[in-house]
């Protein structure tokens with residue numbers, strides 16, 4: 237079990253009041269997580285003590301900055317069990333990870349009539365770049381539907397994966413249902429028809445131990461800001477053979493080996509994909525976040541979230557008029573998405589906010605999923621290593637007050 | 645909790661001018677895809693070109709719903725020019741509760757729908 241009180245003390249923002257006299261109850265980690273003191277301190281120390289551009293200077297600061305930035309890459313590689321840190325490409329966020337693959341690999345490999353297979357539970361980040369690519373190339377996008385319990389309809393897999401499927405991309409964990417998808421099984425199914433398989437790990441890496449070699453995926457991406465790290469930094473992992481065959485995404489400094497007026501040659505991995513001055517402090521911050529999470533233990537974090545999720549789903553289900561979406565707690569990550577009959581999710585979120593409770597309301601960047609559910613919006617509470625059962629109790633009490641306010 | 649003052653909740657329970665009109669001189673519908681609020685407003689004009697009948701339908705949060713009730717009540721008797729120049733601040737005043745930037749969009753959706761409908765009606769007349 238985690239010592240949650242001790243963990244809470246690591247996060248300065250958790251002692252900030254939402255409103256005067258009203259403590260903050262932060263139940264929106266799936267949108268963006270809070271940052272522990274160690275991450276803030278690491279970024280601050282970079283700016284105060286070693287701030288300089290990376291890979292360019294031969295002075296002391298630039299060496300130190302480069303070393304810290306590259307050391308973070310190695311930590312991140314180990315955290316997801318990548319074979320080599322050269323397969324860890326720094327991007328801004330998961331969204332950029334998808335766009336990089338869609339532009340660089342996609343433009344080279346997708347042709348008219350090819351198929352791209354996604355699922356109906358994807359975040360827009362794993363929908364829009366492929367739709368744009370398909371539009372440009374005359375390719376076709378297909379989707380695996382989900383069942384009433386928010387799990388993928390795997391019986392459709394065989395029919396939807398064909399030799400025309402060139403790319404299969406899906407989320408490891410749904411940001412709305414919390415569903416934990418059977419990644420390895422899906423990767424194998426994709427490979428069986430010769431497809432390249434990409435995994436959206438934005439909601440997985442922050443909450444569970446991830447091993448890209450055990451997954452055997454070809455590409456995988458996630459964002460630093462959802463895993464105790466800063467905004468502006470994310471990771472794209474790729475298999476070496478693929479990364480080497482791909483043209484650069486953006487051109488500029490750092491990504492070249494040699495430039496002449498006639499043309500240029502590309503740098504080695506991973507820098508081939510890292511044009512321009514990168515997010516140095518953020519890379520270092522993410523490396524520290526990884527140390528922090530690894531120190532606590534991803535299995536401990538997952539077990540705590542399981543405990544909280546069980547507790548929350550049970551407590552929430554007592555509320556009159558509530559509909560909960562997604563599978564049973566044992567099959568999901570720390571997310572509870574719901575609607576309450578007669579109250580719009582925006583109104584729910586606004587009322588509970590006055591009790592200091594931050595939840596998300598809207599479509600959570602998954603409009604097709606909501607269209608399938610036939611609701612325009614839902615409310616979502618999401619949990620992390622610092623979430624307590626008292627916070628869940630406060631949410632439930634506040635939701636009951638919301639119902640009263642709306643005379644239900 | 646002042647944004648949900650009694651009047652907003654009253655209007656949520658008992659909206660004003662809610663419902664379709666049998667026939668309408670014009671009607672218009674739009675949504676706020678961000679939150680899924682959707683509003684449709686239909687209007688009938690009298691001989692002097694003033695609003696004498698108005699009905700709205702749609703779904704959304706309490707703020708956009710209250711705004712639709714208050715707006716449709718206020719425009720009765722107005723000319724199309726009055727509607728086109730109806731200032732957003734006036735609707736916010738009618739709602740009378742402090743709104744965050746995000747919720748202002750909810751509050752102003754009915755006015756956006758109404759003014760787009762009027763512009764459409766005016767341009768097809770010309």
Ligand SMILES: Cc1ncc(COP(=O)(O)O)c(C=O)c1O
Pocket residue numbers: 266267329330331332359361362407409410411436438439459601
């Ligand atoms: C499942 C999933 N994929 C992708 C993203 C996109 O992350 P970002 O906005 O950091 O690029 C998110 C974030 O909301 C997500 O939950």
